[in-house]
Amino acid sequence: xxxxxxxxxxxxxxxxxxxxxxxxxxxxxxxxxxxxxxxxxxxxxxxxxxxxxxxxxxxxxxxxxxxxxxxxxxxxxxxxxxxxxxxxxxxxxxxxxxxxxxxxxxxxxxxxxxxxxxxxxxxxxxxxxxxxxxxxxxxxxxxxxxxxxxxxxxxxxxxx
Numbered sequence: 001x002x003x004x005x006x007x008x009x010x011x012x013x014x015x016x017x018x019x020x021x022x023x024x025x026x027x028x029x030x031x032x033x034x035x036x037x038x039x040x041x042x043x044x045x046x047x048x049x050x051x052x053x054x055x056x057x058x059x060x061x062x063x064x065x066x067x068x069x070x071x072x073x074x075x076x077x078x079x080x081x082x083x084x085x086x087x088x089x090x091x092x093x094x095x096x097x098x099x100x101x102x103x104x105x106x107x108x109x110x111x112x113x114x115x116x117x118x119x120x121x122x123x124x125x126x127x128x129x130x131x132x133x134x135x136x137x138x139x140x141x142x143x144x145x146x147x148x149x150x151x152x153x154x155x156x157x158x159x160x
Contacts, residue, residue, distance in 0.1 A: 026045070
């Protein structure tokens with residue numbers, strides 16, 4: 001969720017909103033190259049991101065450089081024992097984050113996981129929330145929740 005904060009900060013927002021969430025998923029998906037397997041037609045998701053995030057080719061390069069910089073800053077902050085959160089989550093993003101934590105650790109009662117949750121947890125949490133605009137939008141892109149659930153049952157490949 002760190003990269004969501006960078007995107008929100010770039011927009012000058014105090015909160016992480018839908019476009020930050022979708023942009024971070026897209027950037028992570030390009031870096032890790034694994035979530036396109038959960039769509040029959042990946043372009044539907046990509047079109048949604050382009051529309052919501054006003055994405056241009058030059059911004060993709062900026063996103064990757066910024067994401068790497070943020071990852072290094074977050075690691076330094078964590079090694080010093082300090083928190084690295086400067087943005088609040090919107091109501092939608094907070095609900096999805098909480099659901100992703102619960103998917104990763106069903107026995108957890110806190111807001112933060114004690115073990116990393118994956119991008120798959122975040123996507124499954126979002127697509128299950130059809131009461132939220134983000135969830136409806138992901139469903140409309142053809143995201144396959146069954147494939148995501150199967151992936152979560154297999155060993156995890158990296159934190160979001």
